Amino acid sequence: MSTVRVLGIGSPSGDDQAGWLTVDALLSKCVLSGHELVIEKLDRPGASLIPKMENASWVILVDAMQSTGQVGQVQRFDQTDWAGYCQGLSSHGFGVLAALSLAHELGCLPHRLDVYGIGIGQVTPGEAPSESIQVAAKQLAMRIATDLNNKQFA
């Protein structure tokens, strides 16, 4: 049973590919997806994110983030940043925050959860991600690889 999962969330819309690019960069560093470690790209999973975290002891989640900061800025979130969210849920708007909040209520969160947001700019469908996002994804992948290495998964 896999115990560590790196999940890169995104969509094929410009900078919204930030999570996918991080996964690509991680895999290019020879951090291979395997029995104890699963590295996966997810396309707007909604509530399906919850079973992706089941039975994992450590989940690293990377997603694009709208912020007032610079494009490419990486931010790590703690549970205190999102625990109170419970409004506005819908089949079309059930995002990462809602899934994590629901997983929290159900006691499905892993023992360790690292949530990274990468600040994005344009999210035009079909367009390539900006240079800033590509650089940020590579840097974050290095940071994650180091973390994984320290746990002997790299």
Added chain:
Amino acid sequence: MTEQKRTVSIHVPVLTRVEGEGALDLRIENGEIVELRLRIFEPPRFFEKFLEGHSYTEIPDMVARICGICPVAYQATAAQALEKLFGVELNPWAQAMRRVFYCGEWIQSHSLHIHLLAAPDFFGCNSVIELARIAPDEVRRGLRIQALGNELMELFGARSVHPVGIRVGGFHHAPALSQISAIRDKLRAALPEAEALIRWAASIPVPQDNQAFVSVAMHHASDYAIERGQIVTSDGLNIEADAFDTHFAEHHEPFSTALFSTYQQQPYLVGPLARLNLNHDRLPERVKTLLAETGLTLPSRNLFHSLTARAVEILLALHEALRLLEGYRVPDTPWVPVTPRAGVATGCTEAPRGLLWHRYEMDADGCVVNARIVPPTSQNQGRIEEDLRLSLLNLGLDQPDDALRLHCEQVIRNYDPCISCATHFLRMKVERG
């Protein structure tokens, strides 16, 4: 005598099918409803124009983009219409797997609606997150069932959102025997969970709100109609999909970009409860037995039974998928060759939310000249308005504003329209004179 003027405006700011806006305008004066309008903006109308000029080979993938929740319905209906026009007979494998694929969509869509959208209302919760605090096992079970539906869709469509499995003439790909064997084990394991879901759904107290309406659904000689059958109504109509236009009409209302559908100039119901009303005799014996145990009498005229109807259809879909996957063999080819021809054809299937009808005019090269798509949400739009009016009168217009708003939301969600996501945002402005 005190004159009371009361105006209730409910605004739904987000989408119908892909994206868009919907709104409910409710105005009550002197104890009477003087205005009740459900307004929906409906992107699929744009899709019909997008399709023009495109090859038949592109259509299944294009129409799948209309809805992220029920893409298989759009794919299967388009493929059915074009296959009929081109004189294509699916091989038995593809015919059966279309139904299995569709079962996956019913399972995921119904479970999503029951647990994430509808059920919280009945427990006084604002969201599934609140519901999870008081019914965690039921929510977990719902998520498992939804995930299984998604997995079944991914098996044939490569992904559950906007899958790419169907092509005119069959499927692009046939799953391996080992994959089918694994999913069958999961489907079998889910049967007791789905049975428990039916019991749970039927045990939820619902308002007594019987109304007169015509149910419209597909009906098949041997199957519980999903991907094939005749169009039938509860007042005795029985027609082929080609005759839809003769009996059903669409019209514009000035306050909505969506079309309203009528049957004999009246609103009508499509969806799970309409299907169950018309097809309960086609359920597998085990499902019939369980349904009888719930005490639900059919046909039902209470739309609040829709939640139970969805639960029943989840169990049906599990049984059907298991039955059709028994003795599975990988076919020599998952599709048959297609030669396009000019002409007009229609297709009709049962999307999770109800009857879905397509009409295509094609040229000799197999490109779309024009297309029409009549989705379930627009067919139910008039019925939702009618239901809201009757249901509010049954509830009592003198109820507090919050109670009126919650009741409106519950009524709307019974239909699982694509605006259901936004009804949690209903804003109400009250004026009293």
